[in-house]
Amino acid sequence: MNSTTPDIDYLDFGIGILLSQIADGAMLAGHVDNEPVLLARRGEEIFAVGSVCTHYGAPLADGLLVGDTVRCPWHHACFSLRTGEVLRAPALTSIPCFDVERKDGRIRVRARRKPASRRSLPAHSGLPDSIVIVGGGAAGLAAAETFRREGYDGRLTMLSADTSAPCDRPNLSKGYLTGTASDDSNPLRTAEFYQDQDIELKLGARVGSIDTGARHVELTDGTRYVYDALLLATGAEPVRLGTGDERPHVRYLRTLADAHALNADAVASRRAVVIGASFIGLEVAASLRARGVDVHVVAPGAIPMQRILGNDLGQHIRTLHEHHGVVFHLGTTAASIGVGGVTLKNGATLAADFVVAGIGVRPTLTLAKQAGLELDRGVTVDPYLETSVPGIFAAGDIARWPDRRTGENIRVEHWVVAERQGQTAARNMLGRRERFDCVPFFWTEQYDFSLAYVGHAEGWDKAEIDGDLTARDCTVTYRRGGQKLAQAFVHRDLAGLRAELEFERAMVRNE
Known part of the structure; x- marks a missing residue:
């Protein structure tokens, strides 16, 4: 994993290639007018989309085709091959999509298509008139974006206790601290984005209480926001040392x-x-x-x-x-x-x-406790991320949800999990009944060493290594009672994607 944009491959898809050059289930990287393009084949269908992940610039040709989607090799974002739409975090922006011409046994990539217009939700009485999101982190922003992407045009308010707009928190301890990532690169969205999407982002807004009966939240300064649906995404806060930690250094x-x-x-x-x-x-x-x-x-x-x-x-x-x-x-x-x-x-x-x-960190549960939500070392939610109080959902570091793989209730403090929970919660707040079945994933980068972790193992009794750890080419599998719970991958990006897919399919089989 790294954050450099891959070089444009030599294949010129504008000139075209022979159909026989791309096998069923294969991908090729190339370009059209110096724009990087990925060509993918599924049976007789040929797709052409941008070849660079919009998250950190990974080459999608090194990723994995799953149905009519492609998954990023570095951090497991997912894009539609039909539309270029981003389907899964951590990427938030779609990739371009191109027309494909097939003639005389050749494939040529033609014009870039116009971005798909925003969906329009059919008007019905079940849609909330006003949605409030408490929290300005990964889950909160992902939810806000999903509401608008799904066509919700009601009042949408984000209340963030932070004084800065939602930022790329995982990078704060990596590229941002090394000095290789600029200030400009860290905000997840520009101020203009919130204006264009009509998302009312209130910074430095500390919520003091939630009135579940009157359906409003009240800030510590007395300002009230009425809601029809509420998402709690208050995240976590660092565990304090308690021994001299008040010192300024x-x-x-x-x-x-x-x-x-x-x-x-x-x-x-x-x-x-x-x-x-x-x-x-x-x-x-x-x-x-x-x-x-x-x-x-x-x-x-x-x-x-x-x-x-x-x-x-x-x-x-x-x-x-x-x-x-x-x-x-x-x-x-x-x-x-x-x-x-x-x-x-x-x-x-x-x-x-x-x-x-x-x-370490602790989930921020003060508001949830004050509102009378059911707690269990986090906010207890159902498979659709709804809390014990109808109309209030929870996502991110505070949410403890039923894991279909193990049958246990789990809470995970991972950036990608928080974003995907925000996306799922938003769709369910608009009337969907979509289970949250994300396979947990996180990554770490230290010097030139990278590790990806797929699954979740709070307790395990066996760790098996396949490969050569000293050569930084291995997989570590964590089991409990013989059941595979999680795997860690050292410089094996594609294997990590395949493990994620394997866990997903196992959940379906066990249903």
């Missing part, structure tokens, strides 16, 4: 403002202590090392990420960081944080110009 990374402060530290300072060997903590460590900052990582476990990834993969990640100069202090925690350093419980003292806490 102690950082958390959740918001764009947090990222700005951490970026400034990375530029001006030379020594950092990262408390926590979570994905966020280790991504921050890698990014700070790319800036030349000396980094020490403190964590209570014996091996980083051991509970999630297992001994072998966790140890490999530790060795990777040590190779890049990171010093680990494992089996201990911070006892106190002073002006110039951190004292550990084992008695060691680490010098630090700034400290980054990455010890």
Whole structure:
């Protein structure tokens, strides 16, 4: 995985190719008038669409054809081959679609089609007149976009406690912190987008209460917003250290403002202590090392990420960081944080110009509890993401939903899951009855190492490695009682897509 746009292939689809050059079920990358184009064949049907994923620029030719769709190899976005429409997050923008001419055994790609016009929902009494979304993160924005894409033209309000518009949060600890991603690249949408889509985005809007009887939310400043349907997407907040974390040089990374402060530290300072060997903590460590900052990582476990990834993969990640100069202090925690350093419980003292806490997050449930929603270490939702109160849905880090693969209720703190839940919740709030059956997926990038994780395994008893971890070419399968729950893929993008599809098909078979 990387964020570079692939080179345009030499095949000129404007001139055309022989039909025999593309086999059934195959894809070819080429161009028309210097625009990258993907040609795909399904039986006798030939499709031509843009060949670059609109999320991070992955080459779709390296992805997977599933029916009349193509899935991105890096982060599993999905696009329609018939229309170019984006069907699944994390991509939010569709790809272009082209006319195809077949004549005398040759295929030629012709004019780019006009983008499909926005759907128009048939008017009926069941549609809500006013929808309110509480939350300005992944789930909230994905839901807002889906409402408009599905043709909803009623009043649509997003209330975000953040002072910044929805941003690309996964990149805050990666390219944004290394300095390779600009400020302009981080907002998910421009201010003009919200205006054009008639989405009323209120920033710095803290909701104090929800009146489920009167169907309105009230901000802490007393402003009220009436709703016919409500989506709670309040996300999660960092777990606080509780030991000197009020000091100004102690950082958390959740918001764009947090990222700005951490970026400034990375530029001006030379020594950092990262408390926590979570994905966020280790991504921050890698990014700070790319800036030349000396980094020490403190964590209570014996091996980083051991509970999630297992001994072998966790140890490999530790060795990777040590190779890049990171010093680990494992089996201990911070006892106190002073002006110039951190004292550990084992008695060691680490010098630090700034400290980054990455010890996990907790779902933000205050509003859900106040509204009387059923809770279970999150907001309990049904298969359609509706809460115990009719008309109120929940999505993202707060939602605990019934997983059809395992029969368990699960809550997952993944960006892609949050976006897809927002999309599904929006369609259901418009009257659909669409189960949320997304296979959880997340990715991490640390230095030149990338890992994709498909599925969900809160507890597992066996981790099997297929391939060569030292060569960064392997799959790790996590099982419990013999059941395959999840797989991690090291530099095996296509295998990750196939595993996702396998899990999806298994859910259908088990129905």
